[in-house]
Amino acid sequence: MSDMARVAIEPAERAEFGFETEVIVIGAGAAGLVASLSAREQGAEVVVLERDASPSGSTALSSGLVPAAGTRLQAEAGVTDSVDWLAEDIRLKAHGLVDDAVVQSLSAVIGPTLDWLVERHAIGFTLIDGFSYPGHRVRRMHGPVQRSGRYLVSDLERAARAAGAELLTSARVDTLFVRGDRVEGVRVARPDGSREDVRCKALVLACCGFAGNRELLSRYLPDMLDAAFLGHSGNEGHAVRWGELLGAELADMQSFQGHGSVAIPHQIGISWALMMSGGYQVNRLGQRFANEHRGYSEHARDVLKQPQALAFDIFDERCHQVGMAFDHYREAAKAGALVTRPTLEGLAEALGLPVDEFLKTHEQVGRFVAGEAQDPLGRNFTTKPALAAPYYGIRITGGLYHTQGGLAVDPQGRVRRQGGDLFPNLWAAGGAARGISGPADRGYLAGNGLMSAIGLGRLAGREAGQAVRKP
Ligand SMILES: Cc1cc2nc3c(=O)[nH]c(=O)nc-3n(C[C@H](O)[C@H](O)[C@H](O)COP(=O)(O)OP(=O)(O)OC[C@H]3O[C@@H](n4cnc5c(N)ncnc54)[C@H](O)[C@@H]3O)c2cc1C
Incomplete structure (x- = not known):
């Protein structure tokens, strides 16, 4: 195993928990930052752990364009759209080879989520005008006016901090601590070599896919090893590695x-x-x-x-x-x-x-x-x-750009075990989760990446926040 993917699962008894929180989110890209906002809305304590000195991820490298149906921005522009049309366009592009329930759930949540991000958190989305992307039957791409994900990340970071999420940067998680099938906490490695163990009640994996890990690429997508890689170096495949070690179901691993x-x-x-x-x-x-x-x-x-x-x-x-x-x-x-x-x-x-x-x-x-x-x-x-x-x-x-295969999840982003049942307190969102593009590159409809980062981030953060707040 390469250094990049050297991550571990350890029994909780080996942890030396220094502090604890309710929800830990690993990764401060679109998925992680939206999950943190969503969990905060439920009143949960949230710590976001980000390996880099400041949040970026593939999100900051992207054009920041997100498809959504039924938004206020569409209504203002006189665009008629529907959740069913969006879901149908996604299925058509992926030749029907998707998890229907997840596609429906994301298609339904993404419109209200963009409205919520604009109205509640002042995230600078606009409706992209002037041309349509292949496969989208109406104008439904939303993005920062500069059409760059950098602005999306900085807006989301500002909003997450304002909402009371704690954001720890230069904090790379290398170990998950488990007891039975529950995640009890994580170990954070700092650039100076020090380590800290943090206990949690719920964990959201938002650390994207494996396009930056040559070893996993040669296993799943060998013919893309020589392609120009434009994604983020932090796409090291940690969610996939933890998933493998935990016995989680992985799906669509040839999709990107x-x-x-x-x-x-x-x-x-x-x-x-x-x-x-x-x-x-x-x-x-x-x-x-x-x-x-x-x-x-x-x-x-x-x-x-x-x-x-x-x-x-x-x-x-x-x-x-x-x-x-x-x-x-x-x-x-x-x-x-x-x-x-x-x-x-x-x-x-x-x-x-x-x-x-x-x-x-x-x-x-x-x-x-x-x-x-x-x-x-x-x-x-x-x-x-x-x-x-x-x-x-x-x-x-x-x-x-990024991989679309990952941890199979239910329609709220909860991670599935091999065999189909769900882990009790583990969620995945964005590139860490199985995408909505089917098993191959040809199923990727423009915007599927950020749609599942933001949509699953919203759903996973909300459910994780509710779960830890239950008496
Ligand atoms: C050039 C380019 C253009 C794109 N344009 C679009 C577009 O317009 N629309 C669209 O929908 N999609 C687009 N995409 C895809 C989109 O960027 C991704 O689907 C999306 O950003 C994934 O979000 P994420 O939050 O899951 O991952 P990321 O944004 O990559 O965030 C993951 C974060 O996790 C951190 N991390 C990883 N491992 C650890 C660890 N062990 N501990 C702590 N932190 C960790 C990383 O440092 C990173 O900050 C584009 C991609 C590229 C590369």
């Missing part, structure tokens, strides 16, 4: 959120909004290779299969303006990832593409846009205008 557009060598994720606004991709041979509108997650593997695992985003000024609403895109522009030329020939030369082949591809795309021919890869190009000069290109590869 990939991304088919990571600028290289800059290693910056380029918003799929470019593809949804009329952009397309070609490989080094100047040829298209997959339908860009199926979803960005499964597109990562398509890109990785191209010569030298390389491809190019091709778009224009109009798409560029859409991209400029995204923090990551602006960062990529600043880093010099964008190539722009007044002509297609000039762009092909600047990107090192075979000019004739690229022009042929572009001409074909023009026929698809005009409705004169059908794209053999299955994309409907007719909904957006043809690209116009000046033209843009970005050299990209396929990326791994």
